[in-house]
Amino acid sequence: MPPNKHRGLKMLILALLSLSVIALLFIQTTTYSSNNKSVILDPQIKTTSSGSNPLEFMKSKLVLMVSHELSLSGGPLLLMELAFLLRAVGSDVVWITNQKPVQHDDVVLALEKKMLDKGVQVLPAKGEKAVDTALKADLVILNTAVAGKWLDAVLKEKVTVVLPKILWWIHEMRGHYFKVEYVKHLPFVAGAMIDSHVTAEYWKNRTRERLGIKMPETYVVHLGNSKELMQIAENSVVRRAHREHVRQSLGVRNDDILFAIINSVSRGKGQDLFLRSFHESLQLIQEKKLQMPSLHAVVVGSDINAQTKFEMELRKFVMEKKIQDRVHFVNKTLAVAPYLASIDVLVQNSQARGECFGRITIEAMAFRLPVLGTAAGGTMEIVVNKTTGLLHLVGKEGVTPLANNIVNLATHVERRLSMGKKGYERVKEMFLEHHMAHRIALVLKEVLQKGSHN
Ligand SMILES: *[C@@H]1O[C@H](CO)[C@@H](O)[C@H](O)[C@H]1NC(C)=O
Ligand SMILES: *[C@@H]1O[C@H](CO)[C@@H](O)[C@H](O)[C@H]1NC(C)=O
Ligand SMILES: *[C@@H]1O[C@H](CO)[C@@H](O)[C@H](O)[C@H]1NC(C)=O
Ligand SMILES: *[C@@H]1O[C@H](CO)[C@@H](O)[C@H](O)[C@H]1NC(C)=O
Numbered sequence: 001m002p003p004n005k006h007r008g009l010k011m012l013i014l015a016l017l018s019l020s021v022i023a024l025l026f027i028q029t030t031t032y033s034s035n036n037k038s039v040i041l042d043p044q045i046k047t048t049s050s051g052s053n054p055l056e057f058m059k060s061k062l063v064l065m066v067s068h069e070l071s072l073s074g075g076p077l078l079l080m081e082l083a084f085l086l087r088a089v090g091s092d093v094v095w096i097t098n099q100k101p102v103q104h105d106d107v108v109l110a111l112e113k114k115m116l117d118k119g120v121q122v123l124p125a126k127g128e129k130a131v132d133t134a135l136k137a138d139l140v141i142l143n144t145a146v147a148g149k150w151l152d153a154v155l156k157e158k159v160t161v162v163l164p165k166i167l168w169w170i171h172e173m174r175g176h177y178f179k180v181e182y183v184k185h186l187p188f189v190a191g192a193m194i195d196s197h198v199t200a201e202y203w204k205n206r207t208r209e210r211l212g213i214k215m216p217e218t219y220v221v222h223l224g225n226s227k228e229l230m231q232i233a234e235n236s237v238v239r240r241a242h243r244e245h246v247r248q249s250l251g252v253r254n255d256d257i258l259f260a261i262i263n264s265v266s267r268g269k270g271q272d273l274f275l276r277s278f279h280e281s282l283q284l285i286q287e288k289k290l291q292m293p294s295l296h297a298v299v300v301g302s303d304i305n306a307q308t309k310f311e312m313e314l315r316k317f318v319m320e321k322k323i324q325d326r327v328h329f330v331n332k333t334l335a336v337a338p339y340l341a342s343i344d345v346l347v348q349n350s351q352a353r354g355e356c357f358g359r360i361t362i363e364a365m366a367f368r369l370p371v372l373g374t375a376a377g378g379t380m381e382i383v384v385n386k387t388t389g390l391l392h393l394v395g396k397e398g399v400t401p402l403a404n405n406i407v408n409l410a411t412h413v414e415r416r417l418s419m420g421k422k423g424y425e426r427v428k429e430m431f432l433e434h435h436m437a438h439r440i441a442l443v444l445k446e447v448l449q450k451g452s453h454n
Contacts, residue, residue: 054434054441059090061448064137066125068146070097070108072334074359075171079143080111081226083120085437094121094133098150126154134162139448142168142189148182163188165451167443168216171356173199173377178206184213190447191217193440195357196378202353219443222381223357224436225366225427232337233366242341250328250342252296257410258343259372260298262336262360263350265311270349270374271299272314273399279321280403281410295326295410300339302329336360340367344416345409348373348383349402351394355379362431365423370416372405374398382431388423 063086067076083093095115100108112122123129134140134155140162142148148168151159166189177183186192186207192215194200200220207213225233232238247254259278263269278297285292302311318327330339340346346364348355354377355361361371361382371389373379383389390408392401409416 053089054438055085055089055091055444057441058086058444060092061138062092062094062133062136064094064096064133064140065143066096066098066140066147066150067143068097068149069099070111072107072111075144076111078171078223079141079169080115082141082440083115084118085433085440087118087120092121093119094123094137096123096125096130096150098125098147100125125150130154131158134158137162137165139444139451140166142166144172145170145177145179145182148185151185159185160188164190165447167191167193167447169193170199170203171195173202173353173356178210180211180213183207183211187214187216189216190450191219191443193219193221193443195223196220196381198353198377198380199356217446219439219446221436221439221443222431223359223362224431224433225362227433229337229363230366230432232341233363233368239341239367242338246338246342250296250298250330252328253293255293256296257293257345258296258298259345259347259406260300260339260343261347261349262300262339262364264301264332265299265303265308265314267310268351269301270351270394271301272310272317273351273396274347274349274402275299275314275317275327277399277402277406278327279317279323280400281406282323282326284403284407285410290407290411292410295406297323297327298330298339298343299327300330300336301332303332304329336363337367340364340369343369345369345406346371347402348379349398350374350377350379353377354394358382362427365420365427365431368417368420368424370409370419370423372402372409382426384422384426388419388426 065079065083067079070076083095086093097108115122123133131154135158142150151162155162163185166185168186168189168191170192171194192200192203194203197220200218204215204218207215232242247256247258252258261269261271261274263271265271275297278295282295284290285295299314304311315329318324340363346360346369348358348361348371350358351374354374357378358373361373361379364371365382365388371379371383373383373389373391374394375385375391376394380391383391385391390405392398392405409419
């Protein structure tokens with residue numbers, strides 16, 4: 001291994017292993033450096049963590065959380081984040097996972113350990129204890145539509161007593177979630193909390209038209225970036241270390257321009273159409289004889305073991321078009337920060353109705369990245385067209401517009417940087433953890449009030 005590669009790797013390992021410690025050290029050093037941004041931003045992190053907490057009123061309230069599963073996917077992780085926010089203000093939090101794998105599962109064990117370490121109590125899904133807790137709880141939070149299956153199965157005839165104190169958090173909008181067996185109790189719970197306006201509208205329409213049921217009081221709560229992510233995003237030293245290491249591992253130069261799509265590889269996320277756009281953009285650049293550093297596409301979220309037909313198609317396309325040296329597949333990972341620190345543009349290419357919210361979009365914006373996104377779903381509520389990124393249509397109609405947008409941002413460095421900066425400012429204004437906590441606090445207050453009237 002060449003010495004500088006070795007160093008990059010060491011930095012990364014250090015950064016990953018003891019991120020918080022390192023971040024703290026770096027924050028202190030940057031305070032005295034000429035990097036003014038971090039100087040200005042650090043006090044803000046402190047005041048929001050030590051200042052008045054909008055969730056303070058949840059102190060010593062008993063909250064039962066019911067998750068349909070425990071995995072590294074967005075839904076369960078988000079509920080865990082809320083569990084920790086509530087623990088931090090002194091709520092009693094009890095967690096139930098409705099569907100657990102029968103055999104030993106490392107992910108489940110690791111996540112349960114993390115919860116126990118933070119004082120979250122973990123209970124079996126069924127049994128007296130679960131029912132008791134539901135009856136005693138000040139608030140029950142059901143996570144995702146599928147978690148509705150737990151209600152009748154476990155609470156049985158007591159379900160009607162619990163419904164008035166349920167807040168139902170919904171993060172999905174695919175057709176198969178609109179099933180009576182999941183959501184028949186939805187009209188009778190205290191409230192529904194949904195991640196974007198467009199998804200809330202969609203649920204209202206679909207429940208009315210398909211199932212003939214009415215949504216309860218529905219609150220839209222946009223998500224926010226965790227403090228951990230913001231600390232990396234705002235630390236130029238850690239960012240640079242990640243950038244150096246990831247670019248080396250991909251074999252791309254420092255000034256090459258990287259467009260990344262960061263989602264599990266699947267047709268709904270539109271990696272196929274993105275690669276077609278990318279190929280088209282390379283052709284455009286060649287035709288117009290534009291002079292610029294090399295363009296690369298990074299597809300983070302690959303899972304070669306799954307052997308999906310879709311991923312095989314993607315790889316075949318890359319071979320056929322002979323763009324193997326320009327397209328990089330990266331395994332699925334939870335640690336997206338190193339990639340966000342290394343790329344120049346995020347592509348959010350979710351198809352059909354788009355993302356319910358699309359957390360990766362606000363994460364990328366925290367790293368001052370412009371976003372090329374489909375004009376669908378939550379992306380429309382995050383990305384401001386022509387200001388923090390550029391939107392294109394979903395489907396085949398979007399392929400050439402996206403190709404043009406890729407060339408556009410590749411050739412206009414200033415535009416790219418200024419869109420990234422505006423995206424970052426937008427995140428600071430509305431997509432931080434404390435914004436989310438504040439919005440959730442308003443919802444929890446109302447739901448508690450309703451629950452106590454019954
Ligand atoms: C840092 O910001 C302050 C005002 O916030 C400014 O007066 C100062 O010149 C800046 N320093 C550097 C090195 O940019
Ligand atoms: C909901 O239905 C109304 C009227 O049927 C329609 O105008 C609107 O576009 C629909 N919204 C969504 C998100 O499907
Ligand atoms: C990606 O995953 C595959 C299959 O699990 C594995 O063989 C490969 O080593 C992984 N690549 C990296 C860089 O970790
Ligand atoms: C975004 O802006 C581009 C460029 O003006 C425009 O062509 C496109 O229609 C806009 N898309 C949306 C969804 O507003």
